[in-house]
Each structure stands twice: as structure tokens, then as C-alpha cells.
Amino acid sequence: MISNPVNSTVPIAAEVFKKAETYDEKKLFGVTTLDVVRAKAVYAKINVPVVGGHAGITILSLFSQAMPKSNALSDEDIKALTKQTQDGGTEVVEAKAEKGSATLSMA
Incomplete structure (x- = not known):
């Protein structure tokens, strides 16, 4: 996923993955x-x-x-x-x- 502004959307993506119980901090980066x-x-x-x-x-x-x-x-x-x-x-x-x-x- 490419998004802009990266400094706002990466934390949003993290919360979505956490809610889906698929969050892995080593696999999400901006x-x-x-x-x-x-x-x-x-x-x-x-x-x-x-x-x-x-x-x-x-x-x-x-x-x-x-x-x-x-x-x-x-x-x-x-x-x-x-x-x-x-x-x-x-x-x-x-x-x-x-x-x-x-x-x-x-x-």
C-alpha cells in the first residue's frame, strides 16, 4: 500500500491490522x-x-x-x-x- 501522507496513514494502517489481529510491527513500514x-x-x-x-x-x-x-x-x-x-x-x-x-x- 502506498499512501500519502505516509506519516499519518502508516499509524492508521497499524490500527486496522491490530483490529484484525494481523498486526506485525516488523512487516509494516512507511x-x-x-x-x-x-x-x-x-x-x-x-x-x-x-x-x-x-x-x-x-x-x-x-x-x-x-x-x-x-x-x-x-x-x-x-x-x-x-x-x-x-x-x-x-x-x-x-x-x-x-x-x-x-x-x-x-x-
């Missing part, structure tokens, strides 16, 4: 797929996993887990690319003249 896609746009040919929350500094790009490994990026590059990924949603909201969410298209 994946910020939107942030992974944004990261791919920023990092181009490097696949960088993204974990954490779904807003600002809670979004963490895991360059140590990047595939293929890229030793060409400096610490400054990594810091700048991480910030660009963290600010992706804000950029969309600003582009929409702050008249909506960071969602470009709704399911």
Missing part, C-alpha cells in the same frame, strides 16, 4: 516513495535510498547505500543534494503559488 522518486530526479544515474519522515530535514538520503557507489561526490555535494531532496515538496508548493499541496497529480 516508504516515502515520493521522496525516492524526487531523489532519482536530483541524483540522475545514482540510486540513493531515502528514509525518514516526509518533510524537510526528516528526509534522509542514504548516500552510503547508493548504487552504484559514487566516490566522486564531495561532502559538500552530498549536503547540497540532500537539501535539494528535502526541499522538493516546498519547491512544488512555491511553484503552485502556495495554492495547494506538494502533490503534482492525485491518484
Whole structure:
């Protein structure tokens, strides 16, 4: 199940599974797929996993887990690319003249 906002819907899913007596904390997690896609746009040919929350500094790009490994990026590059990924949603909201969410298209 992919849902947005992940920080709200994962706890809801947990409660549904608990009620059905099928909850397993080791099998339920939130994946910020939107942030992974944004990261791919920023990092181009490097696949960088993204974990954490779904807003600002809670979004963490895991360059140590990047595939293929890229030793060409400096610490400054990594810091700048991480910030660009963290600010992706804000950029969309600003582009929409702050008249909506960071969602470009709704399911």
C-alpha cells in the first residue's frame, strides 16, 4: 500500500491490522516513495535510498547505500543534494503559488 501522507496513514494502517489481529510491527513500514522518486530526479544515474519522515530535514538520503557507489561526490555535494531532496515538496508548493499541496497529480 502506498499512501500519502505516509506519516499519518502508516499509524492508521497499524490500527486496522491490530483490529484484525494481523498486526506485525516488523512487516509494516512507511516508504516515502515520493521522496525516492524526487531523489532519482536530483541524483540522475545514482540510486540513493531515502528514509525518514516526509518533510524537510526528516528526509534522509542514504548516500552510503547508493548504487552504484559514487566516490566522486564531495561532502559538500552530498549536503547540497540532500537539501535539494528535502526541499522538493516546498519547491512544488512555491511553484503552485502556495495554492495547494506538494502533490503534482492525485491518484
